[in-house]
Amino acid sequence: MRRSTKLCFLLFAMMALALPQHLAAQKDLQISKVFDIYGKKKGVTMVELSGEMLGDYNLSLFKSIVINDDPGAGDFIRKCLAKDQEGAKKVKQVISSGNLSTIILQLPRKGRLNRLILYNATSSGYKITLVYLESSDEADDILNLLLKKK
Numbered sequence: 001m002r003r004s005t006k007l008c009f010l011l012f013a014m015m016a017l018a019l020p021q022h023l024a025a026q027k028d029l030q031i032s033k034v035f036d037i038y039g040k041k042k043g044v045t046m047v048e049l050s051g052e053m054l055g056d057y058n059l060s061l062f063k064s065i066v067i068n069d070d071p072g073a074g075d076f077i078r079k080c081l082a083k084d085q086e087g088a089k090k091v092k093q094v095i096s097s098g099n100l101s102t103i104i105l106q107l108p109r110k111g112r113l114n115r116l117i118l119y120n121a122t123s124s125g126y127k128i129t130l131v132y133l134e135s136s137d138e139a140d141d142i143l144n145l146l147l148k149k150k
Contacts, residue, residue: 029107030080031117034130035065037076043068057145060113061134066127074099074121074128081105081119088117091143096123106139114139118146 039046049062067073078100085105094102101123107115116139118131135142 028110029117029132030083031077031130031132034073034077034080035063035132038065038067038070038073041067041070043070057135058137059133059135059142061132063133064129064131066129068127070128077119077128077130081117084117091116091139104143110134112136114142116142 035046038044045066047062047064050060054060054062067077081100081103084107085103087108089106091104091106092102093100093104099121100119101121103117103119105117107117109115113134113136116131116133118133119129121128133142133146137145
């Protein structure tokens with residue numbers, strides 16, 4: 001019995017050490033708080049994909065959150081984005097009625113990964129979408145994949 005306990009502990013420790021690095025990749029960003037705080041609230045849809053599901057798109061991590069009817073969330077997200085855009089390249093920014101409605105940020109590389117943040121809010125603030133992406137592809141290629149017309 002004692003031997004199996006040690007074996008279980010050893011296996012658990014090995015699995016913990018082998019967790020993919022991308023699980024903590026966005027933790028250095030302020031927007032990670034958005035996913036943590038709003039991810040399980042009513043009226044919110046959060047999606048996180050990694051690994052094989054994204055292989056065809058050359059993405060290593062895709063994380064999105066859509067928040068409906070929560071004006072306070074918009075203010076909080078814009079504050080987080082303001083911090084995260086320090087050192088980032090603004091690919092696109094749209095201001096509508098004095099408020100940020102769309103921004104695409106290319107963050108500094110993290111190792112071999114290019115990182116992007118996409119934010120969009122309706123003019124009424126009724127619907128907010130925030131997306132975080134990681135890929136070994138160049139940022140332009142990622143954006144072309146995402147924004148290409150069908």
